[in-house]
Amino acid sequence: MPQFYSNCISEPIWDIPLDQVCLPGLHITQGMFTKLFDLLEASCHEWDLKLAYHYQRVSSSTFTTYSAQLQRLQAAKSELEVAKHSKETTEQLATYMVLLYGEQSNVVTQYLLQQAEEQRESVDKLEDEIAHITDELSKGFATHEGPFVKELDSTLQMLGVTRQQYFGGVFVGNHVHKSLQISSIEALLWC
Numbered sequence: 640m641p642q643f644y645s646n647c648i649s650e651p652i653w654d655i656p657l658d659q660v661c662l663p664g665l666h667i668t669q670g671m672f673t674k675l676f677d678l679l680e681a682s683c684h685e686w687d688l689k690l691a692y693h694y695q696r697v698s699s700s701t702f703t704t705y706s707a708q709l710q711r712l713q714a715a716k717s718e719l720e721v722a723k724h725s726k727e728t729t730e731q732l733a734t735y736m737v738l739l740y741g742e743q744s745n746v747v748t749q750y751l752l753q754q755a756e757e758q759r760e761s762v763d764k765l766e767d768e769i770a771h772i773t774d775e776l777s778k779g780f781a782t783h784e785g786p787f788v789k790e791l792d793s794t795l796q797m798l799g800v801t802r803q804q805y806f807g808g809v810f811v812g813n814h815v816h817k818s819l820q821i822s823s824i825e826a827l828l829w830c
Contacts, residue, residue: 665812672815679827680788687785705776712772719765726758791827798823 733751740747795801800814800823810818817823 665815668819669810669812669815672818673809676810676818676827680791683787683791684785686787690786708772708776712769712776715765715769715772719762719769722758722762722765726755726762729755729758794826798826 729751733748733755736748736751795818798817800810800818803809803811818827
């Protein structure tokens with residue numbers, strides 16, 4: 640009958656007044672710090688993504704691959720515009736030749752139409768490549784691979800703070816207290 644015992648199965652073992660209950664301060668600060676640090680790390684990862692658009696030589700192979708794909712995407716888009724323009728020009732020229740010379744332009748027209756078909760295939764190939772690169776880029780790269788997040792991790796190491804491998808990389812209590820000191824907060828914000 641949980642409705643009679645504050646949504647518990649039975650009465651509490653001890654009747655302790657609420658003014659004598661100690662809040663778990665360590666767990667509260669640990670949870671707050673972990674949440675704030677995760678937000679800081681996510682913000683650094685966003686900066687890493689923005690940085691990838693402008694720089695391509697970084698030690699991380701995943702980040703470098705991501706940057707190279709961005710560069711290839713921009714090049715493919717430029718090539719696509721040139722190929723589309725060339726195809727349209729060739730098709731217009733073939734149409735003009737038929738209108739101007741009629742049947743007499745058969746050899747030249749056939750050649751121009753063959754060129755236009757090759758250019759159309761090139762356009763289709765470039766569009767497929769752009770779609771593939773865009774799909775790959777949508778996956779991004781691992782959070783820990785970017786330069787900003789790496790700098791954040793190195794600052795944590797400098798402070799003597801490590802994230803535990805178990806439980807999703809949480810911080811232990813002493814590391815939370817060490818990280819919440821003013822000098823540590825400044826180091827994290829200015830890393």
